[in-house]
Amino acid sequence: xxxxxxxxxxxxxxxxxxxxxxxxxxxxxxxxxxxxxxxxxxxxxxxxxxxxxxxxxxxxxxxxxxxxxxxxxxxxxxxxxxxxxxxxxxxxxxxxxxxxxxxxxxxxxxxxxxxxxxxxxxxxxxxxxxxxxxxxxxxxxxxxxxxxxxxxxxxxxxxxxxxxxxxxxxxxxxxxxxxxxxxxxxxxxxxxxxxxxxxxxxxxxxxxxxxxxxxxxxxxxxxxxxxxxxxxxxxxxxxxxxxxxxxxxxxxxxxxxxxxxxxxxxxxxxxxxxxxxxxxxxxxxxxxxxxxxxxxxxxxxxxxxxxxxxxxxxxxxxxxxxxxxxxxxxxxxxxxxxxxxxxxxxxxxxxxxxxxxxxxxxxxxxxxxxxxxxxxxxxxxxxxxxxxxxxxxxxxxxxxxxxxxxxxxxxxxxxxxxxxxxxxxxxxxxxxxxxxxxxxxxxxxxxxxxxxxxxxxxxxxxxxxxxxxx
Numbered sequence: 001x002x003x004x005x006x007x008x009x010x011x012x013x014x015x016x017x018x019x020x021x022x023x024x025x026x027x028x029x030x031x032x033x034x035x036x037x038x039x040x041x042x043x044x045x046x047x048x049x050x051x052x053x054x055x056x057x058x059x060x061x062x063x064x065x066x067x068x069x070x071x072x073x074x075x076x077x078x079x080x081x082x083x084x085x086x087x088x089x090x091x092x093x094x095x096x097x098x099x100x101x102x103x104x105x106x107x108x109x110x111x112x113x114x115x116x117x118x119x120x121x122x123x124x125x126x127x128x129x130x131x132x133x134x135x136x137x138x139x140x141x142x143x144x145x146x147x148x149x150x151x152x153x154x155x156x157x158x159x160x161x162x163x164x165x166x167x168x169x170x171x172x173x174x175x176x177x178x179x180x181x182x183x184x185x186x187x188x189x190x191x192x193x194x195x196x197x198x199x200x201x202x203x204x205x206x207x208x209x210x211x212x213x214x215x216x217x218x219x220x221x222x223x224x225x226x227x228x229x230x231x232x233x234x235x236x237x238x239x240x241x242x243x244x245x246x247x248x249x250x251x252x253x254x255x256x257x258x259x260x261x262x263x264x265x266x267x268x269x270x271x272x273x274x275x276x277x278x279x280x281x282x283x284x285x286x287x288x289x290x291x292x293x294x295x296x297x298x299x300x301x302x303x304x305x306x307x308x309x310x311x312x313x314x315x316x317x318x319x320x321x322x323x324x325x326x327x328x329x330x331x332x333x334x335x336x337x338x339x340x341x342x343x344x345x346x347x348x349x350x351x352x353x354x355x356x357x358x359x360x361x362x363x364x365x366x367x368x369x370x371x372x373x374x375x376x377x378x379x380x381x382x383x384x385x386x387x388x389x390x391x392x393x394x395x396x397x398x399x400x401x402x403x404x405x406x407x408x409x410x411x412x413x414x415x416x417x418x419x420x421x422x423x424x425x426x427x428x429x430x431x432x433x434x435x436x437x438x439x440x441x442x443x444x445x446x447x448x449x450x451x452x453x454x455x456x457x458x459x460x461x462x463x464x465x466x467x468x469x470x
Contacts, residue, residue, distance in 0.1 A: 001336040001347065002266040002329065005320035006298070009348040014101040015051055018264060019274065025052065025100040026059050031107040033061065037096070041086065042066045043078050049225055050356035050459065068222070070230035075188070076244035077236040080201055080212035081228055087194050094118060095197065097190040097241070102263055103273050109259035116255045117191040120150060120159045126253040127192040127200060127246060128159070131184025132261050137174035140265065140330075142167055142186035142242065144254050145177070162252040165242060184256060188263075190241065197245070204248040211236045222460050267313040267322075267329040271296040285316075296326060318351045356459040357382050358435070370447045374428075376401075376436040381429035384456035390444030392420040394428070399436035402429040425455065 007013045014025045022030070029040055041064045044052045049068055056063055067085065069078065079097055086093055096114060104110050110130075117128040131144045147163035165186065169177065177183045201209035211232055218229035237244075246252050262273045274282040274296075281292055285299030291308040301318040313329055315322045322332065339347040352361040357380035364371040376382065376399075384404070394401070394417060401412040404427040405420060411431075412418060420426045422444065430436035454461065 002332050003264075003270075004332050004336050004347060005317045005322055006300070006315055008346075008350055010047070010353065011051075011350055012048075012101075013264060014099075015048065015055065018270060019103055022059070023055055024102075024264065026055055028098065028100045028102070028104075029056060029061055030059060031104060031110065032096075035111050038093075039064045041082055042100075043069060043082060045069050045072065046227070051354055053224060066225045068225050068227045069233065070228055071234050072238075073233070073236060074238045075241040076205060076208050076239050077212060077233065079190070079197065079241045079245075080205075080208050080236075081216055081233075083194050083197050083201075084209075084213050084216045085226070087198060091195050093194050094121060095192060095194050099188055099263075102187070102189070102261065105260040105273075110257070113255050113257055113259065114191060116151065116159055117253075120253050120255070121191065121193055121196070124150075124251070125193065125196045126150070126159075126251050127197060127249055128190065128253045128255055129162070129242075129246065130187045130189045130191075130257050131254040132187050132257050134178055134183065134185055137171055137178055138185065139168060139171055139174055141263075143169060143174070143177050144184045144186050145180075146182045146184070146254055150253055159253055159255050162246070162254050165247050165252075184254060186242065187257065187261060188242075190246075196251070200245050200249050200251070205239075205244040208236055208239075208244055267296050267315065267324070267332070268326055271313070271326060294326065320346050355382075356380075358430075360440075363439075365447070368443060368445060368447075370442040372440045372442070373397075374438045374440050376428060376430040376438075378430055378433050378435065381427060381458055383452075383454040383458075383461065384425060384427040385452050385454050386423055386425045387444075387451045388423060388453075389446035389451050390442045391422045392426075393441040393443075394418050394420070395439045395441075397437040397439060399430060399434050400432040401436055401438060402431045403427070404429075427456070 001007065003013050007016060015023050017023050020027060039062055042052060042056070044066065046068045049066060053066060065085065067081065083095060086095060113130055120126040120128050129144065143166040145163045145166065147161035149158065149160055151159040166177065198209065215228040215232040218232055219227050260273065262269050264270055271282050276282055279292060280294040281289060282296045283289065284297070286303045287297045287299050288305045289297060292306050292310065294311040295306065295309065295313065297304060297306050297314045299316045302316065304314060304316050306312070306314055311326045313322065313324045313326050324332065336347045352359050358375040358377045360372045360374045362370065363373055396412045396414050396416050398414060403410055403412060403418055405418065406424055
């Protein structure tokens, strides 16, 4: 949440276009297209499954599988479950584990590093991670201390045994590591053979492996997704792959990265990797600056002007604005903590909220009313549903709407409207070839999103429970 207000719980940085016109997930997948890699196996949580699937479809990739984690966990569980799934069809395959929210440039250099890692794996079965040459005593990363050289050759295809892994150090520890030399930032990216990593789990984290195997075996297909068994998966220890396996194995190796890398984890980190103007500014959107240097300014929905400031971050979204010293961008989490304590929603959702059928966006609200703009994708439908405490008026702005209201079914064109009474079962669909846009005006004494009871749904979302009167 260090990239708030652009990143939110419901729309994390992996799904956002931070560094280009594509999301970070899309850029990660594109990095490996056409270079001998199979289509990716993706792991995500259930809430974001449709956005992940849609973004991958947009770049013309058919994933090997999209695996759904029923509850949040750490990387050891994800790696073990993915390896178990792959082992059923390709036990001898090489497996590259990579987060979808890292900035890597140029991709050719990373592919060269993967080739070096493959040599280490094929020779002696090493489990390889990729080390980043430190740019300073950073305390936000773990460190890798290298041991003996494993590959003989020039520095561009070097590989080393790992002498030890250091969890995120304090500043004095980080400075001492840099003075000693022979260390790297831990990128959290790994490569190994499927069979070998399963054997290392069996030796060093047998409980994680056993439960992961059971979660896969008892999992089930759900439309285009594979759901890990929720009850079993919830019992897997939440620990990183580095702690569960890499710290314990005798086969840990590191390949130094010869590419530009960032975890894009803060506004400061984004400012460092993005192209800058002559004043050292990164400017995104409809912005104007004068007398501004070394700053990151981003406008998402309106004109933003910044005058006479240095080394600041200014990020505007439709419902929140952040202004901070660039060097204090790590403190954004304090804002998120405040919003959580105040039980507000700005840390969880944007004003525009995506659903598998499209999105809705809150326009205005007041005492007993709420106005939304709704977009339904061609061929999509919202669920068949009813509300106990609100009535709705729909006005078609663009496209054709198919409406089911009780026993009635009818079409609405542009500038036509209808009324959904309290308690009325209804469904909205888009039978057309272009997006359907409607304005929805809700009336009632309770207008929260949980006042919904589903009867039919095209996207496998279960029925909501009947909500007691507030």
